Amino acid sequence: MAPRNCWRQIASIGPIRAALLMALIQTPHRFRSKRQLWTSSGLAIETRDSAHYRYVAGQLQRCKKPPQLCGLNANHNHDRKAIFKSAATMASGREGPFRDFYLGLLSKGMKPAMARLRLARKMAAITLTICKKGAHFDAEQLKPQAA
Numbered sequence: 001m002a003p004r005n006c007w008r009q010i011a012s013i014g015p016i017r018a019a020l021l022m023a024l025i026q027t028p029h030r031f032r033s034k035r036q037l038w039t040s041s042g043l044a045i046e047t048r049d050s051a052h053y054r055y056v057a058g059q060l061q062r063c064k065k066p067p068q069l070c071g072l073n074a075n076h077n078h079d080r081k082a083i084f085k086s087a088a089t090m091a092s093g094r095e096g097p098f099r100d101f102y103l104g105l106l107s108k109g110m111k112p113a114m115a116r117l118r119l120a121r122k123m124a125a126i127t128l129t130i131c132k133k134g135a136h137f138d139a140e141q142l143k144p145q146a147a
Helices: 004-008 015-025 034-040 078-093 097-107 112-133
Strands: 045-048 053-056 059-062 068-072
Touching (some): 015 078, 034 112
Antiparallel strands (some): 053 059
16 A cells, blocks of 8 residues: 555645545556556557568568557546646646756757656656655656666
8 A cells, every 4th residue: 555645745746636646546556567557647659550561572571660659548547647747737837856857858859748748757657656665756766767
């Protein structure tokens, strides 16, 4: 069971959003990874690929065309998505580590809507980590990970 105050450790997730998240997520252990949380919250980017292989001169070859991006997944919990996106919108306008993260994305040339989506995904991932491990929020978690 997640500690009650883990939902409120993140800036821009106040007491109301924390209570809603606690009710909607119930237990963070139901998500094996952050990607599962993103998908069920409507923050995952959906791709489509209809053909991986094609015939060229009688030989089967792998298609070099990248998968087509279709936007965010439609099958999700709308309330959870609204909570994370509104928290990201609020965090991008207030002073703090999330605003610095957002401004860093904008300085790299990312569009504001995509930067807010990325911030919402980051906030969801940090929330999941904090609640699953019982850790405390650290601004170092906003640093980009080595690939």
